[in-house]
Amino acid sequence: MMLPAGPAPADTTGNWVDRRAPSFLRPFLRLARADRPIGSWLLLIPCLWSVALALRLQADAGAPDYGHAAVLVALFAIGAVAMRGAGCTWNDILDRDIDGRVERTRSRPLPAGQVTLAGAFVFLGLQGLAGLAVLLCLPPFAIATALASLGVVVIYPLMKRVIWVPQAVLGLAFSWGALMGFAALIEALPPSAFLLYAGSVLWVIGYDTIYAHQDREDDETVGVKSSARFFAGATKRWLVGLYGGTVVLFALAIGAAGGGVFAWLGLALFAAHLAWQIRRVDIDDGRNCLRVFLSNRDAGLILFAGLAVQALAA
Template structure:
């Protein structure tokens, strides 16, 4: 595969046109905002949702003991939102720094700010440091136990972009990284990690592996040409069967977390709708339809929010 030399004035990706970055952000900031994927907030949502799940489930456990800290939980929820945006942006920036040569050879990513020349490597490194500083401010607002839990995820964040060169399911490392928030709600509210926290985390990991496999099918052919590994390449035509297993196990593990936390009917109803939504994804999947894969991937935000609504209602009405 051959590519043209990157241009410093390369246009924004076609599927980014019309988003808030292109409409409202100053022209000089747009490449950096695209580097952080601010024009594609779905990633921040998917990073944040497990954080909010864990807050809601920890609240439910507190409610069972007669000590729900709703005010504290609302404050932590807001702080988690800020942290998710900052750390997702930093993670995308780090990923693009490491993958800048690969991205230039993949159709969907060659217009990203680094391979297209819109941002220099030095500029990307400075921007990464600024986002890391924002994440540090959020980190220092957490209780001591939660700080250590959060810091434990940094190794995963650092190595994830390299995993596509090493293992056939780099999505597993993404799942381990993106699901870390499933521990954080417990860490800030109860300053401990009870069994439901680990079950929720494990369920979230499998959910992430599933939906990111759907996402990866957009790049399946380019990944094969470039020589990087992906669960989309590994599962190939058996992807639907793998999703049944991944999503099915995710639902079982999350259900076990709910059961151990003493969740009530609202939480189970949310899990039920979440399960139906995942089943719809499996039923509709066509791995050769890139646009459909993107829509199914994005639908996981709504699935996650439905489960969150059930968990919150259950905690509030307990």
């Protein structure tokens, strides 16, 4: 099921997988993007926001369960790694022919022949089992909420063949954690949950558009659709709208959850970071796009810090 490890993919640089992982595991770790943890961070961060806001609602009701919240953060972290890896594996299975024609992705394990298709499916199943183990630790309402996302997760890799802004479907999938903290901690989905989710969807479309500009020319050659191609030279104007909508919806979510000075401060710093991204990004410079995209982890953690402090102080 596995062929020789071969070189690292073209879209990676030296990292712990290349330096320390056993050679027989490296292709599978690359398949799961373990060499690029940013995806796991971006999947986890909406979960962190939702746990913090749900904890704030609990605190306002006079019964904050800090221990449960801490356990959920740990479970969501494990689940984010497992499910991001499973999602990347599924994406690479479906895109193995396209990846072989794109400069940045042609050295990925499947198109490079480092992992067989059968091996990829086995690895996908193992990651799915890890995600299932985390899911079974959650209450029934949260399990049902998580399962409702599976359809979006499964179809996302196909959307680049169908619609011009497949990032919108990615946003629906990657933002699901904005619901999960509420579902797991308070076993309900109040208005603040849906406002947080909607804002996160816009955030994902924005940052993944920046990321997609690295592949704009290759996507055009291959015939793959993306928001980078669709927005083209108007990308910065679209980012103003997407990121502006993100901040407005997050403000409404925070207000619905009780507000608080630390939460508002976190949102202000988050908004300032998004404004910096819009000013800084150069859509014609792939390295610049990658750096700006990666900075979204810091933006998300800044907002989480404000929400978490507010929840603890309430």
